[in-house]
Amino acid sequence: MWLTGLLAAAVVLTAPRWLPARVVALRAKMFEKVNGDNAITFPNAVVGPDRFQEVYGHPAANGRSRGAGLSDLFWYWLSPGPEVHQEHLEAGPRYDDVARTTRALLAGPGDELSALAARCAGRVLDERVTGRVTLVRLRDLMMPVWAEYFHELVFGEPCPRKARDLIVGHADDVVTSLKCTGLRHPARRARLTRYLARRVAAGDVRRPLPASLSPTEQVHYLQGTFFNTGVVQMSEAMAHVLLALAQHPEAAARLARDDRYFGHVLDETMRLYPLFGIAHRIATAEIALDERTTLPAGSVLCFSYPDYHATGYARPDVFDPDRWDHVGAREAHHIPFGVAANRPCPAWRLSPLALRAATREVLRRVTLHSTVTHTRSMPSRGPCLLVRVDQPLPPGRLAVLGALLRVRDRWEDVWRSVVQLVLGTVMVLHAHRLRLAGRYFDTHDTQGRPLRHRPPSPQEITE
Numbered sequence: 345m346w347l348t349g350l351l352a353a354a355v356v357l358t359a360p361r362w363l364p365a366r367v368v369a370l371r372a373k374m375f376e377k378v379n380g381d382n383a384i385t386f387p388n389a390v391v392g393p394d395r396f397q398e399v400y401g402h403p404a405a406n407g408r409s410r411g412a413g414l415s416d417l418f419w420y421w422l423s424p425g426p427e428v429h430q431e432h433l434e435a436g437p438r439y440d441d442v443a444r445t446t447r448a449l450l451a452g453p454g455d456e457l458s459a460l461a462a463r464c465a466g467r468v469l470d471e472r473v474t475g476r477v478t479l480v481r482l483r484d485l486m487m488p489v490w491a492e493y494f495h496e497l498v499f500g501e502p503c504p505r506k507a508r509d510l511i512v513g514h515a516d517d518v519v520t521s522l523k524c525t526g527l528r529h530p531a532r533r534a535r536l537t538r539y540l541a542r543r544v545a546a547g548d549v550r551r552p553l554p555a556s557l558s559p560t561e562q563v564h565y566l567q568g569t570f571f572n573t574g575v576v577q578m579s580e581a582m583a584h585v586l587l588a589l590a591q592h593p594e595a596a597a598r599l600a601r602d603d604r605y606f607g608h609v610l611d612e613t614m615r616l617y618p619l620f621g622i623a624h625r626i627a628t629a630e631i632a633l634d635e636r637t638t639l640p641a642g643s644v645l646c647f648s649y650p651d652y653h654a655t656g657y658a659r660p661d662v663f664d665p666d667r668w669d670h671v672g673a674r675e676a677h678h679i680p681f682g683v684a685a686n687r688p689c690p691a692w693r694l695s696p697l698a699l700r701a702a703t704r705e706v707l708r709r710v711t712l713h714s715t716v717t718h719t720r721s722m723p724s725r726g727p728c729l730l731v732r733v734d735q736p737l738p739p740g741r742l743a744v745l746g747a748l749l750r751v752r753d754r755w756e757d758v759w760r761s762v763v764q765l766v767l768g769t770v771m772v773l774h775a776h777r778l779r780l781a782g783r784y785f786d787t788h789d790t791q792g793r794p795l796r797h798r799p800p801s802p803q804e805i806t807e
């Protein structure tokens with residue numbers, strides 16, 4: 345009896361060491377199953393890192409949603425309006441129209457884009473960081489910054505507090521469900537849709553919206569691209585940069601002395617913690633790799649960013665921004681914003697500028713300290729201590745706080761990984777039942793036109 349008790353205690357007490365990794369592996373298996381048998385992940389033994397970008401940029405690697413089991417899951421997480429989210433639109437005039445609008449809204453003089461980021465970051469930090477020491481989750485701290493930023497970019501005016509809450513509520517709900525740490529809340533998302541619908545109807549958007557979309561689709565486009573993807577990606581990127589700086593004080597010190605070092609810090613952070621784990625495409629025609637190997641049309645091509653970014657570097661697991669003193673980002677295995685030949689991120693120019701300006705505002709106010717595990721998907725949202733630069737803490741006190749943070753983080757990891765497994769399974773099954781992408785393409789073509797289900801009349805045939 346006592347032996348069983350002892351064993352049970354050992355299992356529980358050692359859980360932080362072995363359970364999270366096991367659960368992550370189980371989840372990966374589950375997502376593999378969703379991908380189905382026609383999914384291929386690169387780089388692999390046939391297509392090594394040297395040919396990774398060639399396949400990614402192949403003209404036939406251009407399907408986005410139709411024909412992949414994975415699409416039902418992404419559409420489920422990105423609702424409402426996944427069918428007009430730029431990332432998931434199929435190539436064609438509708439995609440071109442949407443991509444043009446996104447480019448127009450993200451364009452602007454670099455100094456204005458940076459100044460806006462500095463203003464938004466400064467405002468939120470002054471509101472949230474009031475004491476000598478503040479314990480935050482970095483992603484949560486950053487969400488209101490980028491909510492304000494994209495509101496101003498889209499509507500050309502400062503973001504009212506109520507709108508900020510709606511945007512943060514929506515973006516947080518999407519990313520929480522994507523990481524399987526919580527379920528979706530469609531009502532929360534719908535509140536933002538109603539706000540945006542009012543603004544679109546009033547003609548408040550700074551640039552013309554895609555004319556090929558209906559008014560409802562235009563609202564969903566704004567909601568998906570700017571108030572979900574824009575806010576989430578910038579908050580996550582910023583959380584990674586700040587957590588890396590918190591754990592590498594030598595890099596933070598060099599950055600404080602020399603602002604130009606930010607480029608290296610961002611490159612290294614995005615190399616080790618790319619925002620995309622896997623980006624996928626569906627082959628719309630055969631892709632011949634060599635005389636013996638052809639990828640059939642309909643293959644789901646999964647491009648693994650972490651695997652690709654880990655090749656071609658000495659000590660790839662080490663966070664070392666100084667490596668970029670010698671490595672040129674162009675020739676390196678480094679695609680933080682995707683590949684130029686195949687739908688790269690439209691915010692590739694704006695993001696580094698805005699992130700740099702916001703990081704500067706943070707470092708002007710606080711030093712960062714964190715002992716938590718830093719992983720690419722960062723389900724913990726980056727717990728971190730912010731200490732005001734003008735009121736430093738004695739090292740002993742920092743060490744105690746750091747130890748407490750570490751213990752809390754390891755135990756949170758245990759329950760969180762179980763929660764992720766359970767909620768992930770629930771959502772995969774729910775998405776499979778709803779079959780949002782599959783049902784859409786049962787009734788629409790790739791340009792969103794309804795398919796005809798009745799046979800054409802003889803008159804229509806002769807017309």
Ligand code: HEM
Pocket residue numbers: 430431432443446450569570573574575577578581614619620623624679680681682683686687688689690691695696
């Ligand atoms: C540091 C910040 C960001 C990073 C690292 C990042 C990364 C990426 C990557 C790797 C892709 C390509 C994925 C693929 O090949 O399927 C992508 C696509 C995209 N990103 Fe970003 N992104 C960032 C910020 C943003 C922001 C701020 C926005 C919007 C305001 C945005 C909107 C998009 C859209 C719409 C696409 C799809 C492009 C298309 O299919 O035409 N991203 N991003």
